[in-house]
Amino acid sequence: MSLTSKPERTWWSRLGRLGPTIIVAAVVLGPGSIVNASRVGCEFGYALLWVVPLAGLLMMGMTVAAMTIGVLDRQTPCQKIAVHFGRPAAWLVGLSLLVAITLFQASNNNAMLMAWDGLMPESNVSVVSPWKAVLGLLLFNVLVIGILLAGKTGLYRRLETGMTLLVGVMLVAFGASMWAASPSLSGIAGGLVPQLPEVSGPTSNATISWLGIAALFATTFSVAGAFFQTYQVREKGWDASELRTGVLDAVVGIGALAAMTMILFITSAAALHGRVDVSELTSATAVASQMEPLFGKWASIIFSVGVFAGAVSSFVVNALIGGVVFVDAIGKPSEFDSAAVRRATVAVLLVGFAIAALASLSGMNLVKFIVVAQSLTVLAFPILAIVLLWHLWSLRSHRISKTLYVSVVAGTAVVFVLSFRTLWSLLH
Structure with missing residues (x-):
């Protein structure tokens, strides 16, 4: 079946239709979600669990809106912006998303280092110098780039298959961790009631606590991931007749994302809160080692496999998002297999690696780096959200549901x- 053909109504074809939302879930459920959910759960217990389903609902609305735009309009968001406001305005949109994606990519690279530490025997971790670790990371990036450039066609189809497999690995790894933690059902129920725990302590610690909360929300409600949906459904060749089924697909895919983030959060709240000071969570090994009383010697391996799968699953797709949208913003063909997209994707991979390498070689706390990098992505989200809202409104002649408008407006406001709150925390 070609990308432009209409899928048959079979169980297998319906499973295949989840491809776009599975890719969104894979890129969003990267190391940022994994590390931040663990950190916030450790610090606040179950109190902020309600943030995840709320962010998931907003993500569903924004994803459906992007899907609607992708199938109803022949123009991509950047193309439409260029026509109505000029090419420089499209550059602004592309650069905003590129900044967010580069920060995500730097986090992915550092998460690979964290996962590698967790998978190595403790006696060998100390003998691996930062330079050797960075060299290994460079080799991994080169391998990914080689695979990316070797295949001339069929990139999207290969991504769908690989991401589905890695999401499954994460589900098994983190599901096993939550089962072993024996979480409190009453604690989970109480955590689903909206509340704002007090953030106290020194200014620097309070800032990191807030940034962790913002990053938790941003890595579940990723406007960049939703924005990319407009390009994915076009690549798949979907049309307006498939929108209703597409809504169900989005609910299932994003629901799976939120569920796995909640699993991580609940595990950390049950295993770490009140037992471990959040300042001690400096690496994947440190996080996992605190769980050893519950999980035994396999704690580090289970957690690190999940982190590794999360980093790999979002590694290529995250860079591809930046490449596709940036190329579209500058007026070049944005088909996934185009040479321009591949070159831009390689550039994102290399810049993300460079930032991560500098952070690692400087001795920076990798967990804090990921928290700050992920929280900073929200600074670019308002521009992307406004573009999606404006583009959706321009299609109002298609009788789009008022509920969808309300959902996107709510997401934009959030x-x-x-x-604003993240910028305030960084400046004060």
């Missing part, structure tokens, strides 16, 4: 508040 990212503006998060962006």
Whole structure:
């Protein structure tokens, strides 16, 4: 079946239709979600669990909106912006998303280092110098780039298959961790009631606590991931007749993302809160080692396999998002297999690696780096959300549901508040 053909109504074809939302879930459920859910759960217990399903609901609305735009309009968001406001305005959109994606990519690279530490025997970790670790990371990036450039066609189809497999690995790894932690059902129920725990302590610690909360929200409600949906459904060749089924697909895919983030959060709240000071969570090994009383010697391996799968699953797709949208913003063909997209994707991979390498060689705390990098992505989200809202409104002649408009407006308002609050925390 070609990408432009209409899928048959079979169980297998319906499973295949989840490809776009599985890719969104894979890129969003990267190391940022894994590390932040663990850190916030450790610090606040179950109190902020409600943030995850709320962010998931907003993500569903924004994803459906992007899907609607992708199938109803012949123009991509950047193309439409260029026509109505000029090419420089499209550059602004592309650069905003590129900044967010580069920060995500730097986090992915550092998470690979964290996972590698967790998978190595403790006696060998200390003998691996930062330079050797960075060299290994460079070789991994070169391998990914080689695979990316070797295949001339069929990139999207290969990504779908690989991401589905890695999401399954994460589900098994983190599901086993939650089962071993024996979480409190009453604690989970109480955590689903909206509440705002007090963030106290020294200014620097309070700032990191807030950034962790903002990053937790941003890595579940990723406007960049939703924005990319407009390009994915076009690549798949979907049309307006498939929108209703597409909504169900989005609910299932994003629901799986939120569920796995909640699994991580619940595990950390049950295993670490009140037992471990959040300042001690400096690496994947440190996080996993605190779980050893519950999980035994396999704690580090189970957790690190999940982190590794999360990093790999979002590694290529995350860079591809930046490549596709940036190329579209500058007016070049944005088909996934185009040479321009591949070159831009390689550039994102290399810049993300360079930032991560500098952070690692400087001795920076990798967990804090990921928390700050992920929280900073929300600064670019308001522009992307406004573009999606404006583009959706331009298609109002298609009788789009008022509920969808309300959902996107709510999501846009939330990212503006998060962006302002994050900037305030960084400046004070």
